[in-house]
Amino acid sequence: MITIGLIREGKVPPDKRVTFTPLQAEEILQRYPNVRVICQTSPIRCFQDDEYRALDVLVQEDMSDCDILMGIKEVPISQLIPNKTYFFFSHTIKKQPYNRGLLKAILEKKIRLIDYEALKDFQGNRLVAFGRYAGLVGAYNGLLTYGKRHHLFDLKRAGDCFDVNQLKLEIRKVKLPAIKIVLTGAGRVAKGAMETLDTAGIQKVSPQDYLTKTFSEPVYTQLSSADFHTRKEGGHFNREEFHQHPERYACHFVEFARHSDLFLAGAFWNPKAPVLFTRADMLQPGFRIRVIADITCDINGSIPSTKKPSTIADPWYDYDPATDSTQPPFTGDHQVTVMAIDNLPCELPRSASEEFGRDMLDRIMKPLLEEDHDQIIARATIAEHGQLTPHFSYLQDYVNG
Secondary structure (H helix, E strand, C coil), rough: CCEECCCCCCCCCCCCCCCCCCHHHHHHHHCCCCCEEECCCCCCCCCCCCHCCCCCCCCCCCCCCCEEEECCCCHHHHCCCCCCCCEEECCCCCCHHHHHHHHHHHHHHEEEEEEECCCECCCCCEECCCHHHHHHHHHHHHHHHHHHHCCCCCCCCCCHHHCCHHHHHHCCCCCCCEEEEEEEECCCCHHHHHHHHCCCCCCCCCCCHHHHHCCCCCCEEEHHHHCCCCEEECCCCCCCCCCCCCCEEEEECCHHHCCCEEEECCCCCCCCCCCCCCCCHCCCCCCCEEEEECCCCCCCCCCCCCCCCEEECCCCEEEECCCCCEEEECCCCCEEEEEEEEHHHHHHHHHHHHHHHHHHHHHHHHHCCCCCCCHHHHEEEEECCCCECHHHHHHHHHHHH
C-alpha cells in the first residue's frame, strides 16, 4: 500500500492551491486500489476539508505515515519529514539564493525531492504547470488596470471570482476604446492571456498590421521572439540559436512600444538576452505604453519598470522613469502603472488546481506508481538518499555555498 499525502501549505503568505481536488483524489483511489490518499487539515485550502471527507478521502493532521507528500509552494524546513518523497515547486534549480538552505536541509534529511518544474517529456516540454492561469489572470488584471487608470470601467477582482467561468463573465464587461495591446510569448502563459483577450472580444492582428495600420476598435498582437529580435551579424533568426546564445541578437521591441497602450509581458526572458527596452527608452516622447502587466515578473529584468513584485492584496504601483522610482498607483500621467503579481494562479485557486491535478493524473501518476519507462520521474528528481542526482549535480556548489 502506497500512501499519498496532500499537505497543507506552510509558506507565508499561504497558498490556497492543492495538487489534487477532492474529485481527483477520489479518482486516484478508484484507479489505484493499492493507493491511499490522506488530506492534511487546512483552514485556507480552496477546497474545504469536508469536500474531501464527502468523497471518503481521509482528512487528518498527522502525515507521518505517508510515503509521498505533495504540496505546491516550498515546504518550510521545520515542517520537512525525513526520508519521505516530496513533490513541490522548490525554486532551487536556478540556484535561487533564498532557497539554498531548503535544498541543503532536504539533503540532510535524506528526502527524495521531485520538482514539478522539472517534470518534462523528452523534448523538454513541461508536463504540469500553472502557466495558463498565470496568463489568463494576468491579462485580466492588465485590462482591469487599464480600465482603472483611465476611469473606463471597474471589474470584480480575479480573486473574488469563484472560478474561471465567473471570471469570464466579468471579462465580457470590458469596453475599451480603439487601443493597441501588445502581448509577448508563445507558451502556456501567452495562450492563457489570449484566452482572456479573445473572451473580451478584442481582435487579434498581425505584427505588421499592428505597426502600420490604424483601427477603429481595440486590437492586440502576439509577438514571438522572432518578431522583435534580429541577429547582430545579419542573417535569419534561428530559434535554437536564440535560446542558446541570445546575446547574439539585438532587440527591437521599442518599435512596438511606440504603437502600444497596454503591454502584457508573457515571455520567458534569459538574463543573457537583451532587455526589451531601457529607462532611457521610456523617457522618449514616442514611448506610448502607460500600463504594463508583467505576468513573468522578472525583477530588474527585461522591463525596467518592474522594480518589485506586487501582491494580490496590493496589485499595482506606478513607475516614474524620470526618477527611476516606484510611486503609489494611478498618481501621474507621465508614470507607468505596473501590475506584477508573482503568484497570479492563486487568484483562481479552484480552477487552477483542477487543471493542474488533471495533468498530474493523466501524465505523472502512471510513471510514479507503475513503471517510469520514459524516465519522467527520474529526470525530475533533484535529490535522493542524501545526494543530488546526476541531472542536478550542477547544484552542488550552490548547496555548498
